[in-house]
Amino acid sequence: MTSESEIDPTVRILAADGTIAPSETAERYLPLIDALSDAELEQFYRDMVGVRAFDRQATLLQRQGQLALWPPSQGQEAAQVGSARAARPQDHLFPSYREHVVCTIRGVDPVDIIKLMRGVSHGGWDPTDPKNGNTHIYTLVLGSQTLHSTGYAMGMAFDGRSGTGDPEKDEAVIVYYGDGASSQGDVHEAMVFAASYQTPQVFFLQNNHWAISVPVATQSRVPLADRAAGYGMPSIRVDGNDVLASYAVSKVALDEARSGLGPRAIEAVTYRMGAHTTSDDPTKYRTSDEEQSWIARDPITRMRAFLEGRGASEEFFAQVDAEAAELAADVRTRTTQLQAPTPESMFAHVYSDPHPLMDEQRQWLADYEASFGEEA
The missing domain is CATH 1.20.5 (Single alpha-helices involved in coiled-coils or other helix-helix interfaces)
Structure with missing residues (x-):
């Protein structure tokens, strides 16, 4: 018999080879996956492939002097796509600075992200514009967005915009941050207020294993999800390279927060395949063997294998690749046409x-x- 301490607490639905192989902690989430249509599952894949093409194009643009800086998101697509697709239209999303696909899923023009990194826009986009889907602007000050999101969620609670029992109207907040930011004081202060005021909020931590050059093992001797317990906040650990698990866990957490049960915390265990930003050289602090071990767990490869097993056609994959290439080309064209601000x-x-x-x-x-x- 397996003892409780020997059970891997990480929620995982898809194995690295794309087969359905749920962990014991994933069993409760399987009905949510069964309810997804083929179109919704294919959209997860389309989102991930599209943002990777955008991400690579933006990196090239920075190398060619078109951008001041670029923070790559390669490897973290599943965590972001699953969580963003789990949010309802009325929810508010607070990204950090690497959540490119979160923003575009919600309606933000990818060139608005480019504008920010090019230095021709103060904020990139207007979070109050309905076309941007309640997506708040990037923050390069580590962890500060957790305070912004908690303050906003407190306002929601004070205004009676959550916990009314109407799932079509109740609102929630989800805030994104990384393992490095999780050691910032702002994050812990945000969690104190969130727990005290029982905000309708989800803290979504993407543990990509490296706070620039500092490994996560140096920052914390326990899983980062465990930190939330100190605030009396329910938390869960999910395989961040499994888009299905990310979606299911985020959906449940958002539903619970929205219904008035208070804040939740999610640790999505993933890996930053690229540099921290284009000013960083990851070869100085991590090994090729480590990178190769995570390439084998690539979220896009995993989802493609899953869809192939369900009978997705080669025509579908070719169409997705063509759409992604078109997106990247459009971003390049429009970036080179941007004008300096007055x-x-x-x-x-x-x-x-x-x-x-x-x-x-x-x-x-x-x-x-x-x-x-x-x-x-």
């Missing part, structure tokens, strides 16, 4: 309402530029 744009959106200080500074700049007169 100097006056620096005064926009500093305050939520018109402010005399901004008017004064805008006028000073205009007068200063006018003082040079016409060019000879």
Whole structure:
């Protein structure tokens, strides 16, 4: 008999070879997977392939001087796609800076992400614009988005926007952060307030094993999911390279948070296949053997094998590849057409309402530029 301590607590539905091989902790989630249609399962795959093509194109654009910086997401597609597809339209999503597919699933134009990394936009996109699906802007300050999301979730609770018993109207928040950010004080402060106020919120931690060059084993002697227990917050560990498991676990957690049961925490165990950002060299701190072991667990390869086993046609896979290539080409074309912002744009959106200080500074700049007169 297997003791409870010997049971792998990680929720896994798909094995690395794409076969259905649920872990013991995954049994309760299988009905959610059975309820998915072929079209929904194929959409998971389409999302992952598309964002990888976008991600690679953006990396090339940075190498060619078109972007100041790029944070690759290769390897983390399943964790992001599953969780984003589990959210309802009324939910609010708070990414960090690597959740490219989370944003595009919700409606954000991928070139708006490019604008931010190119330095021609202050925020990238307007989170209040309905077309962006309640997706809040990237934050490069590690962990700060957890505070933003907790404050927003507290407001939801105060306003009665969750826990009413109406699943079509009740709202929840999901916030994304990494293993490195999990050691930041902001994250723990956010969890204190979330637990205290029982916010309708899911903390989605992507454990990609490296906080730039610091391995996760240095940061924590226990699974990162266990940290939530210190705040009285239910948590679960999921195979982050299994898009089905990520979807099911996120759906349950969001449903529970939305219904008024308080915050939940998810640790998605995945791997950052690329560099931390394009200014990083991962060969300085990790081995080729480690990378190869994770390539064997690639989330896209795994999902493709699963779909092939269900009878998906070669025509479908060819169509997805063509769509992804078209997306990448479109991003390249539109990136090279981007214009630099005007100097006056620096005064926009500093305050939520018109402010005399901004008017004064805008006028000073205009007068200063006018003082040079016409060019000879």
